[in-house]
Amino acid sequence: MCMSGDSVGESAYSIKINTWNHLVKICYLADPKSAHCRAVDIDSAFVATNYEEAGNDDLNDENDDQALMRFEFLEILCRVAIMKYGMGEATHDAAEALEMMLSNDVIPGLPPECFMDPDLFRRERLYCKATAHVLEEHERLLQACYDFFKAADAVELMGMEHWLKFTDAAGLTSAVTRSSMREAKLIFGWSQMRVVNEIKNRHRVYSMTYIDFLEAVGRMADLISPPTKEELAAFFAPEGPTTDTPTWEYFQTVSVDEAELKCHESAEFGAAPTVPLHVKLAQICEVIQAQLMQKWDARTPTALVKQLDIMTVTVGGRKKAPARKASILNVFDIMRTGKDASSG
Numbered sequence: 001m002c003m004s005g006d007s008v009g010e011s012a013y014s015i016k017i018n019t020w021n022h023l024v025k026i027c028y029l030a031d032p033k034s035a036h037c038r039a040v041d042i043d044s045a046f047v048a049t050n051y052e053e054a055g056n057d058d059l060n061d062e063n064d065d066q067a068l069m070r071f072e073f074l075e076i077l078c079r080v081a082i083m084k085y086g087m088g089e090a091t092h093d094a095a096e097a098l099e100m101m102l103s104n105d106v107i108p109g110l111p112p113e114c115f116m117d118p119d120l121f122r123r124e125r126l127y128c129k130a131t132a133h134v135l136e137e138h139e140r141l142l143q144a145c146y147d148f149f150k151a152a153d154a155v156e157l158m159g160m161e162h163w164l165k166f167t168d169a170a171g172l173t174s175a176v177t178r179s180s181m182r183e184a185k186l187i188f189g190w191s192q193m194r195v196v197n198e199i200k201n202r203h204r205v206y207s208m209t210y211i212d213f214l215e216a217v218g219r220m221a222d223l224i225s226p227p228t229k230e231e232l233a234a235f236f237a238p239e240g241p242t243t244d245t246p247t248w249e250y251f252q253t254v255s256v257d258e259a260e261l262k263c264h265e266s267a268e269f270g271a272a273p274t275v276p277l278h279v280k281l282a283q284i285c286e287v288i289q290a291q292l293m294q295k296w297d298a299r300t301p302t303a304l305v306k307q308l309d310i311m312t313v314t315v316g317g318r319k320k321a322p323a324r325k326a327s328i329l330n331v332f333d334i335m336r337t338g339k340d341a342s343s344g
Contacts, residue, residue, distance in 0.1 A: 009161050010206040012185065013198075014067035020046060020076075027109035029080055029101070037084040045083065049076040070198055077101070112270055118190040126218050127336040130278035132329035135214050138285040139328065141301065144308035145170070145288070146213050151316030157207035163188050163216065171291035172284070176251050176259040177224045187223065191216035211331055218277060221284040225264045226250070228275065247283040248290035 007016065015023075024030055030039040049072050050065055068076060078098055084105075086097035125131070135142065149169075150162040167173045167184045191212045195204045208216065227235065232246045241249045251259075265271055289301055298304035326334075 008164065008185070009159055010202075011067070012160060013206045014069050015073055016067045017046060020068065027105045029084065029105055031084060034084060034089070036087060036089070037080065041083055042080055045076055045079045049079060077106075113186060116186075116190060121190070121219060121222070122215070123336070125222065125273065125277040126215055127332040128278075129329060130276065131218065131281060132327070132332050134278045134281045134285065135218075135328045137282075138289070140305045141285065141289055142214060142217065143210065144305045144312070145292070146210050148308045148312045148315070151312045154316045155207070157203065157209060158213055159207050160185060160188050163208070163213070167220065169292065169295060170288040171248070171251060172220050172224065172287070174251070175256045176254055178259060178263060179220065179223055183223060184220070187216050187219040191219060211328075211335075214328065217284065217288075218281055221280040222273060222277060224280070224284060225273075225275070226280060226283040226287070243290070245286050245290040248287045251287060 024039070024042055029037070030042055031037050032039070034041075046068075049068065052065065078094065081098040081101040082094055084097070085091060085100040086094055090100060091097050145166055146158060149166040150158045153159070153162070164173075164181060164184055167179075167181075171177070173179045173181055173184050188208065192208050193212065195201050198205045226247050227250060232241070232250055235250060235254070236246065243249050264274070289304065292298070292308075293301070293304050296304065296307055298307055
């Protein structure tokens, strides 16, 4: 629900009152006939949950007084469940009240993206040799992009605002790719690894590592679902494309209406993919490269990477990140199995 709002960056990782009220509305949590769970009662619960006790300065400094952090969100769900189903309304047991509210109200009211299992994409699409090889083939470009788009803030990790600037500059979020900023925000969140302690490691909560970034690019490729080679040939027939980057040229040429008509059914949210990820990923890397070459008037891919590296130092005063010792495939193996495949 956090990602569905207008907030970007750290503020997107807590639930503001408007987002909370939207959740209350779509899940019908407020009951005007209830003795304890009217809209005004739920508003009071929001205030009570946000109350900060004195003496815990680290927590209070990080905790937004007007928004719910993750642990506060769990707390307010318990509060509202007791108000609606507890205190003798349906049960005297808090756990039963919470189960009733989740089953009867919350789960039926949530949009499908709330039930996305991020690990499913990783296991079935991302963590494989073919995908890793495509990423390694384009690693100089992708690493340069990761370094540059966060350079202005001189930070170690990429934030959501940097990711959104990247997707916009690279031509990934547009009407013809049928990918919006909202979807890019969701992908940012799905691509992050869970942080256990969101207070001590607060910056990790709203940032993504380079490996997270690679995953996010893969998710964008799956979402955009570019046309196949056969579809590109038919689109450019009979003359054929005028560049050696037909996927990028397609998105530069196709109209919004045509893109809508030619959209694959598998590109719809929750649909089963029909094209291997590494095929889509290679095409999206082509789009990123060609779009940024045009943006910065770079004549070759090598020149583009060099220019990005120079701008990274110039803009942020920081050198690009050092190269990893492990290959992307090895990193994927470790994340998939918990074991280092290169160690035997």
